[in-house]
Amino acid sequence: MRTKQFKSESKKLMDMMINSIYTHKEIFLRELISNASDALDKLYFMSLTDSNVGIAPDEFEIRLELDKESRTLKITDNGCGMTEEELDKNLGTIAKSGSFNFKQENEKTENVDIIGQFGVGFYSAFMVSDDVTVESRAYGSSEAFRWHSEGAEGYTVEPCDKDSVGTVITLHIKDNAEDENYDEFLDQYRISALVKKYSDYIRHPIKMNFTTKQPVEGKEGEYEDKTELRTLNSMVPLWKKAKNEITNEEYGNFYKDKFYDYNDPARVIHYKTEGQATYNALLFIPKQPPFDYYTKEFEKGLQLYSKGVLIMDKCADLLPDYFSFVKGLVDSEDLSLNISREMLQHDNQLKLIAKTLEKKIKGELEKMLKDDREAYEEFFKAFGIQLKFGIYNDYGMHKDVLKDLLIFRTSNDKKYATLKEYKERMPESQENIYYACGETDEKIEMLPQTDAVKEKGYEILYLTENVDEFALRMLMEYDGKKFMNICDDALNLDSEDEKKALETENENFKDMFTAMKESIGDKINAVRFTAKLKKHPVCLTSEGGISLEMEKTLNSMPGGNDKIKAQLVLEINAEHPLAEKLKSLYEEDKETLGKYAKLLYGEACLISGAGVPDPVEHSNLVCELMTK
Numbered sequence: 001m002r003t004k005q006f007k008s009e010s011k012k013l014m015d016m017m018i019n020s021i022y023t024h025k026e027i028f029l030r031e032l033i034s035n036a037s038d039a040l041d042k043l044y045f046m047s048l049t050d051s052n053v054g055i056a057p058d059e060f061e062i063r064l065e066l067d068k069e070s071r072t073l074k075i076t077d078n079g080c081g082m083t084e085e086e087l088d089k090n091l092g093t094i095a096k097s098g099s100f101n102f103k104q105e106n107e108k109t110e111n112v113d114i115i116g117q118f119g120v121g122f123y124s125a126f127m128v129s130d131d132v133t134v135e136s137r138a139y140g141s142s143e144a145f146r147w148h149s150e151g152a153e154g155y156t157v158e159p160c161d162k163d164s165v166g167t168v169i170t171l172h173i174k175d176n177a178e179d180e181n182y183d184e185f186l187d188q189y190r191i192s193a194l195v196k197k198y199s200d201y202i203r204h205p206i207k208m209n210f211t212t213k214q215p216v217e218g219k220e221g222e223y224e225d226k227t228e229l230r231t232l233n234s235m236v237p238l239w240k241k242a243k244n245e246i247t248n249e250e251y252g253n254f255y256k257d258k259f260y261d262y263n264d265p266a267r268v269i270h271y272k273t274e275g276q277a278t279y280n281a282l283l284f285i286p287k288q289p290p291f292d293y294y295t296k297e298f299e300k301g302l303q304l305y306s307k308g309v310l311i312m313d314k315c316a317d318l319l320p321d322y323f324s325f326v327k328g329l330v331d332s333e334d335l336s337l338n339i340s341r342e343m344l345q346h347d348n349q350l351k352l353i354a355k356t357l358e359k360k361i362k363g364e365l366e367k368m369l370k371d372d373r374e375a376y377e378e379f380f381k382a383f384g385i386q387l388k389f390g391i392y393n394d395y396g397m398h399k400d401v402l403k404d405l406l407i408f409r410t411s412n413d414k415k416y417a418t419l420k421e422y423k424e425r426m427p428e429s430q431e432n433i434y435y436a437c438g439e440t441d442e443k444i445e446m447l448p449q450t451d452a453v454k455e456k457g458y459e460i461l462y463l464t465e466n467v468d469e470f471a472l473r474m475l476m477e478y479d480g481k482k483f484m485n486i487c488d489d490a491l492n493l494d495s496e497d498e499k500k501a502l503e504t505e506n507e508n509f510k511d512m513f514t515a516m517k518e519s520i521g522d523k524i525n526a527v528r529f530t531a532k533l534k535k536h537p538v539c540l541t542s543e544g545g546i547s548l549e550m551e552k553t554l555n556s557m558p559g560g561n562d563k564i565k566a567q568l569v570l571e572i573n574a575e576h577p578l579a580e581k582l583k584s585l586y587e588e589d590k591e592t593l594g595k596y597a598k599l600l601y602g603e604a605c606l607i608s609g610a611g612v613p614d615p616v617e618h619s620n621l622v623c624e625l626m627t628k
């Protein structure tokens, strides 16, 4: 018989398991029971439509057997079993390579021990066992096969005898080592406690022979061993238990086990409804996005159960895209078990449920925002982008649901504020809600326009994500106040008199500006004086709908082809000594004025974060001036 090699990453994972110093090795039992339970679910589900399965619903079970003599722990299920190929495929490679990717990434940065919580599945058996045998017969097959491995060197698969459908896993438990006690996994009390701790909600019975000393009848003081078959778990799914009977730890373990997270959830939403739709929902808001969250591969959805039986693993219709980060399940009393995916989409019950779920999720987020600001900010760092896309997508259809969930850092110490908080803090004279865009808060603070707005006592929202400005544009206004980019040419914080004076000044020097614009070329629409700059000599502002940031974002999107152009104006601080210099150059030396114009345009580009369009020309001009 040929020994097969594990696929390379499985081998690595296996090595990790064998040499694990992880203190909660006990979770292997949870993993194996969970696999067995899945196998039972699969066969049970088939039995609903296939009378040949021949197992009554109450006959599905998981058996545990302990044998101290041979140091073995057996886990038997009468579930769907595995074919020869399945044994090879499922146990020779890691099913959830995602968890492995995660582990690898983390190893590089910090050594987080995630084994216990991540659901590394079957391989966790090797934390406690040095010899693992899996004998399995798949439903519909007359043959059975034995998979066997003693560790990272490889595994074998060969035919074996097994008269019933299902799987038996036999673990040879490791010998005790210096400071490792493995005997505990051969102890009936310990095993029973572990089942209670991790697998209580499994809806199939987990049975084990339990031996206790009982008084011998009629003989006082004498005891004898009595063995009885006990069911170790209560079999009530967690979501069907009353809320006050569930500890946070139980919620956390359930979540981590079922949804492959290594963190506890940020929030748990658990409720039951009766009436129009009767169902239980147990939802979790994660702390961190899964590794594939912001990729195409990510599939949103909740598990859908019908009367305790899983009928769909990721029911997408239950969650709007903007809440796609939510994990959890819905167990409905009204859905038919055999409902098809197509029919589900049109199911009114489901639509009704989805509506309520959305409200509950929103409500929970609002509660978090109110009661636990720190946690909400963490949540927002992880998933805020999704909410902003939610505002922008579908032509702004969902903006009212989402607008009060947004938070932005602001010029107020870079602390987060909701739009409501911003609005409440606005001084009476302030007409708009101001925002500024840039790669980082620091770059935004260096924008020339920032000073003038701050000086007025107005707060600025700092937008550092590409989607931010698009989301605000979609909102258009908040509670009657329009959003305005501080780099928009319409930004005007001056009094009427000041405006008039500036207009006159601009009119007087119209020809000078035309000359300057000609020398810069069609990269800009106009040049003019402005009063909105305090310390800085120049800035770029945009006229019309497209800001410089939007130009960058739109053109970098797939299909974007640099066609979109912000309409830019080069604005010069009318109060800066430079203004006088330009005026005199216009009188005396038009050629140098042209060079100044180019240089100033380059400076303005630099400050806006866009970079100088022609660095060589720019630096030549600087040198020329320096040597003058």
Ligand code: ADP
Pocket (backbone or CB within 6 Å): 031, 035, 036, 039, 077, 079, 080, 081, 082, 090, 091, 094, 095, 096, 119, 120, 121, 122, 123, 167
């Ligand atoms: P996961 O359960 O997360 O998919 P595992 O490594 O635990 O990953 O298991 C890999 C696969 O092996 C499972 O997805 C399942 O298809 C199969 N499997 C494991 N245990 C059993 C079992 N007792 N009965 C049937 N199939 C099983």
